[in-house]
Amino acid sequence: MLLRPALDDHRSIANDLGRIIGVLAIAALAPLAWAIGKGEWASAGTFVLLIGLTVATAAFADRIVPVRKRTVNWSHGMVVAALTWLVVPAYSTVPLWMSGYYGRWIDSYFDAMSGLTTTGLSLVQDVDHMPESVNLWRHMLQFLGGQGIVLAALMFLAGSGALSLFEGEGREHRMFPNVRTTARFIWMVSAAHALIGITILTVDGAAGQGFGVERAFFHAITVFMAAFDTGGFSPMSTSIAYYDSVVFEAIVGVLMIAGAMSFGLHHAIWHRRTGGGNIEVRTILTTLGITVGVTVVGLVSTGFLKDPYSLVRIGLFHVLSAHSGTGFATISTHDLASWSGLAFAGVAIAMALGGMSSSTAGGVKALRVAVAVRAMADTVREALLPDGAVVGRTYRHHGTRRLTPMLTRSVFAISLLYVALYLSGAFVALAYGYDLQPALFESISASAAVGLSVGITNPTMPVLLEIVYILQMWIGRLEFIAIAALIGFTISTAFGK
Amino acid sequence: MIAFVHELRRALRGVGIEALVLVGAIVFTAIVAIVATAVM
Numbered sequence: 001m002l003l004r005p006a007l008d009d010h011r012s013i014a015n016d017l018g019r020i021i022g023v024l025a026i027a028a029l030a031p032l033a034w035a036i037g038k039g040e041w042a043s044a045g046t047f048v049l050l051i052g053l054t055v056a057t058a059a060f061a062d063r064i065v066p067v068r069k070r071t072v073n074w075s076h077g078m079v080v081a082a083l084t085w086l087v088v089p090a091y092s093t094v095p096l097w098m099s100g101y102y103g104r105w106i107d108s109y110f111d112a113m114s115g116l117t118t119t120g121l122s123l124v125q126d127v128d129h130m131p132e133s134v135n136l137w138r139h140m141l142q143f144l145g146g147q148g149i150v151l152a153a154l155m156f157l158a159g160s161g162a163l164s165l166f167e168g169e170g171r172e173h174r175m176f177p178n179v180r181t182t183a184r185f186i187w188m189v190s191a192a193h194a195l196i197g198i199t200i201l202t203v204d205g206a207a208g209q210g211f212g213v214e215r216a217f218f219h220a221i222t223v224f225m226a227a228f229d230t231g232g233f234s235p236m237s238t239s240i241a242y243y244d245s246v247v248f249e250a251i252v253g254v255l256m257i258a259g260a261m262s263f264g265l266h267h268a269i270w271h272r273r274t275g276g277g278n279i280e281v282r283t284i285l286t287t288l289g290i291t292v293g294v295t296v297v298g299l300v301s302t303g304f305l306k307d308p309y310s311l312v313r314i315g316l317f318h319v320l321s322a323h324s325g326t327g328f329a330t331i332s333t334h335d336l337a338s339w340s341g342l343a344f345a346g347v348a349i350a351m352a353l354g355g356m357s358s359s360t361a362g363g364v365k366a367l368r369v370a371v372a373v374r375a376m377a378d379t380v381r382e383a384l385l386p387d388g389a390v391v392g393r394t395y396r397h398h399g400t401r402r403l404t405p406m407l408t409r410s411v412f413a414i415s416l417l418y419v420a421l422y423l424s425g426a427f428v429a430l431a432y433g434y435d436l437q438p439a440l441f442e443s444i445s446a447s448a449a450v451g452l453s454v455g456i457t458n459p460t461m462p463v464l465l466e467i468v469y470i471l472q473m474w475i476g477r478l479e480f481i482a483i484a485a486l487i488g489f490t491i492s493t494a495f496g497k
Numbered sequence: 498m499i500a501f502v503h504e505l506r507r508a509l510r511g512v513g514i515e516a517l518v519l520v521g522a523i524v525f526t527a528i529v530a531i532v533a534t535a536v537m
Contacts (some may be wrong), residue, residue, distance in 0.1 A: 195505070258511070266511060269514055292525065312523055316523060416499040
């Protein structure tokens with residue numbers, strides 16, 4: 001029998017959601033300051049409106065919705081995480097939609113969802129002339145989503161449901177016993193990379209690109225947020241091709257690698273605890289090598305790129321962009337769409353596999369791939385060994401861990417759900433008459449939070465397909481569990497006794 | 498301040514390792530590219 005949640009359960013969820021929405025008000029102060037500094041008064045007004053709305057919501061949740069008996073548990077945390085990723089993009093559309101750079105409101109919601117889920121697909125029109133403050137806000141959404149707006153809230157309001165909120169975001173690895181200190185470490189890693197990355201990109205922009213310091217800083221800060229949080233938005237419509245600089249691409253490459261690394265690995269490197277092997281590191285290096293090899297051979301065989309220099313500069317950059325879940329490009333969507341055969345397969349597989357667990361990257365994740373391969377290998381070994389022989393089922397990932405049947409089942413289930421998610425968007429695109437290859441490519445890109453596009457995502461795309469991509473980005477970012485909890489909560493509310 | 502500098506040093510070490518991974522990927526891709534263009 002389904003138990004209907006009590007009124008206090010709803011109040012508790014509304015309370016947490018309101019506080020998380022309140023974080024947006026703090027974040028919006030930065031683009032507001034930028035708008036005032038640049039004299040973009042119309043944009044400044046939209047940020048004031050956003051701050052007013054979010055503060056009012058937070059105050060309403062905190063005072064008007066009293067929680068008599070606070071009951072924050074695993075289920076609540078999951079429901080709050082799932083709702084956060086639906087509601088926060090809606091609030092975030094205020095400056096985007098009012099900027100006039102989107103054809104439909106749903107387009108601005110698509111961009112907000114794409115930013116917060118660190119996907120990078122975009123429906124903005126004429127981004128090259130967008131007010132800088134609004135463009136900064138687009139990029140900040142990636143930073144908020146990548147670092148975890150829930151995680152940001154945890155730093156201020158960690159409570160009994162903190163762990164489930166943390167896991168609800170699709171994060172699995174805690175470096176410290178306390179979730180709040182884990183959140184602090186994640187933000188510290190980001191701040192340190194921001195300081196280094198923005199400084200180098202600004203110097204390169206000013207000295208190498210010939211930008212003024214102010215313009216170089218704007219490009220540096222936006223590209224940094226997009227690269228480190230594996231987002232993929234770009235301040236210019238031509239993405240990283242706009243800079244046409246090997247040095248710039250190399251810096252972005254380092255930031256993409258940093259973004260795809262798990263915060264557990266960052267922690268291990270920072271504390272010199274990298275010895276002993278890590279199954280996830282070995283796996284992602286192996287899959288990166290395979291997908292780079294497949295893509296390069298494909299590019300040579302189809303004749304798209306012929307010289308080794310271009311193969312390294314363009315081929316490696318796009319596989320790295322795909323595997324890390326960033327979605328930056330140095331060639332046009334038209335050129336990317338012409339990649340066929342093995343080149344298409346290499347990039348598509350890289351996107352589907354994704355980065356490391358507990359990183360800002362999406363996709364199946366290297367740890368699941370590693371565990372699945374290890375489980376299959378153990379099964380084969382067991383079959384080959386004599387009856388009664390014991391196969392040691394362990395793997396190394398920040399220490400030795402047991403490969404339990406429950407873990408194996410969970411890994412295969414989530415991996416299969418990702419495959420189903422990839423196919424679902426492809427089927428809808430096929431129904432609209434798109435060819436299989438671009439339909440599959442764009443669907444994987446949305447679901448795995450990558451952002452590379454072969455042209456289906458554009459302001460004239462069908463609204464239903466746009467909504468499907470929005471759902472794919474949402475589901476892919478939260479890795480199914482939080483969505484299942486939300487569905488269960490909704491059903492219990494509707495049909496419970 | 499001292500703690501911040503300490504953390505920054507750790508971060509620089511991290512960025513150094515990330516840069517090494519990129520260099521390794523470039524070398525690996527270059528080898529594959531040279532072999533592929535020579536064979537095909």
